[in-house]
Amino acid sequence: MVEKKVEYKPLSVKTLLTLIKNTSELTVDLAYSAVLFNDAELREEVLELEEYVDYLIYLLFMTASFAVRDKEDAERMAGIMKLAMAANRISDAAGDIASTIVRGEGLKILAQAFSKTEERIMRVVINKNSLLCNKRIDSLRGQLGIDVIVIRRKGKLLVNPKERTKLVAGDIVIVRGTDKSLQEFKRIAEENV
Numbered sequence: 001m002v003e004k005k006v007e008y009k010p011l012s013v014k015t016l017l018t019l020i021k022n023t024s025e026l027t028v029d030l031a032y033s034a035v036l037f038n039d040a041e042l043r044e045e046v047l048e049l050e051e052y053v054d055y056l057i058y059l060l061f062m063t064a065s066f067a068v069r070d071k072e073d074a075e076r077m078a079g080i081m082k083l084a085m086a087a088n089r090i091s092d093a094a095g096d097i098a099s100t101i102v103r104g105e106g107l108k109i110l111a112q113a114f115s116k117t118e119e120r121i122m123r124v125v126i127n128k129n130s131l132l133c134n135k136r137i138d139s140l141r142g143q144l145g146i147d148v149i150v151i152r153r154k155g156k157l158l159v160n161p162k163e164r165t166k167l168v169a170g171d172i173v174i175v176r177g178t179d180k181s182l183q184e185f186k187r188i189a190e191e192n193v
Helices: 013-036 040-067 071-098 108-114 137-144 179-190
Strands: 119-125 147-153 156-159 172-178
Touching: 013 040, 013 071, 013 119, 013 156, 040 071, 040 119, 040 147, 040 156, 040 172, 119 179, 137 147, 137 179, 172 179
Parallel strands: none
Antiparallel strands: 119 172, 147 156, 147 172
């Protein structure tokens, strides 16, 4: 599970379950995109998200340990833990799917079939001099036609960030959009102004 020391963060069971569920779903989307488009950077993000789910599960175990006071509480928590472990198996499977890229097992025929799809996913790093610095992510949809689905900032993950969240230099963002809109976003993110 989690090998490094984890500092307890007081989050509710509901919040943790929601984060686990949403992150597990995201790992599946990114894993398939990584394989279909043979994208090693997306594969790395899947593996990072898989570790994040492990971390959240560990926090859930800690929170559950504090919350259990009697037999009824223990029975309720057992059901919650089963849900969390199912979501963990999903994120682990997504990691396995994404790892097919490393083993050279990318699904070429499937990738060709999906090469005509409108929507794609891309990993982009925001340059310190980019025009995107300090831009709210809700403005990007209208201006560039992309959705920001994950921001990695200083080692922390923001999954499904709020619309008012602003991009900052060094952010690693996972965005969804058309090939044309993604290429334009990447160009702006990486250019020096």
